[in-house]
Amino acid sequence: MAEHPLTASHSSLDPEQYRPDFPILSTVLYENHPLVYLDNAATTQRPRAVIDKLVQVYESLYANVHRGVHWLSDQSTDLFEESRERVRTFINAPQRHEVIFTTGTTSAINLVARSWGDATVKAGDEILLTELEHHSNIVPWQQLAERTGCRVRFAPITAEGFLDLPQFHAMLSERTRMVAISAVSNVLGTINPIQELVAAAHRLGAIVLVDAAQSAPHQRTDVQAWDADFVAFSGHKMLGPSGIGILYGRESLLEAMPPFLGGGNMIRRVTVDGYEAADLPAKFEAGTPPIVPAIGLGAAIDYLNQVGLERIHDHEMMLTEYAHKILAEVGDITMLGPPPGQKAGIVSFVVDRVHAHDVAQILDARGIAIRAGHHCAMPLHKRLKITASNRASFYFYNTRAEVEKLGEALKDCKRLFRRKKQGPA
């Protein structure tokens, strides 16, 4: 797999072809502002095909899975397991039982930190993260450090927002037990060279977890090409329902790990003296799983495959390039992270002398949804010496016209704040 083809100044994808599939995109806010949804890194919207699937299952195919001996239970179990197979194909995992349903990226990473971490990591060991990580890929490791006395280290980024590769390699050592790293930064859009990082970690015997929350929805995921040991991502960021996520794990590691949560479904046998864990993947799916969200994720994957991840990626690259041009024209805006053409469809910025929340509020009044704050990446914001930023993040249903509206609204924002500062005429 060629890793992340980077430049694409044009797109063969027409978002207008897909927008009618997304009921929410025709929302009109505050009487006359069509919704401009640019908060896709937080969560995406759902097409009718996914919504219909959820309704169909709840209306006529719903029962608990892996338990019943009745027809309905068979139906929902089949749909649930078919969805697991769709995920397996989507990420090119070798085996279906290496795909664990979780409730999201966060719970997938916590599962690894608790189960693999508690069983493996000792005082003095090191967990290597990067300054780009989301809190979901920081705090579980800090908690592991509290429990075990291991040390959590952060590989730095360069001034441009790329991972500092020489520093990363210098920080890797025989003490490194785990490298946990995002494929794409949720703030800077930085695309990390996962294959290279995995290979380097493996040479020193470290395990690698890839946080693919911001990459899986937008570019092809191939866990075998990456050679990753664990990969985590969330359904709600890729057209699926909330409450469903995936942990891919290498079979040999999952087999060796103790169960994370205990309860129904994860056991083969229970006696008053103890229990015997079930085989994979049930061993890590205690209790009633998110049945319908998992089935909905399968429908989302079908939809994404139909659109085509390469075309999605190219379209987002084009929008990102365009957004950089438009925001440069607005002026007085500091762009964060790598230049366009070298990052994913995430555009974070700071409007000079205007607080991020004020910017987002002014844009909201015009129907434009963007994110404001630290985006669950406080260490990164500290590294950038800012407390908050704004973030516009794209998906394939976004248009150039929406980027232009963003630019116009930012110009209004500047005018408004200049007036405020000068006081009434």
Ligand SMILES: Cc1ncc(COP(=O)(O)O)c(C=O)c1O
């Ligand atoms: C890079 C990254 N990792 C992890 C997460 C956490 O995902 P979730 O809240 O779906 O568990 C997010 C969510 O924004 C993210 O962007």
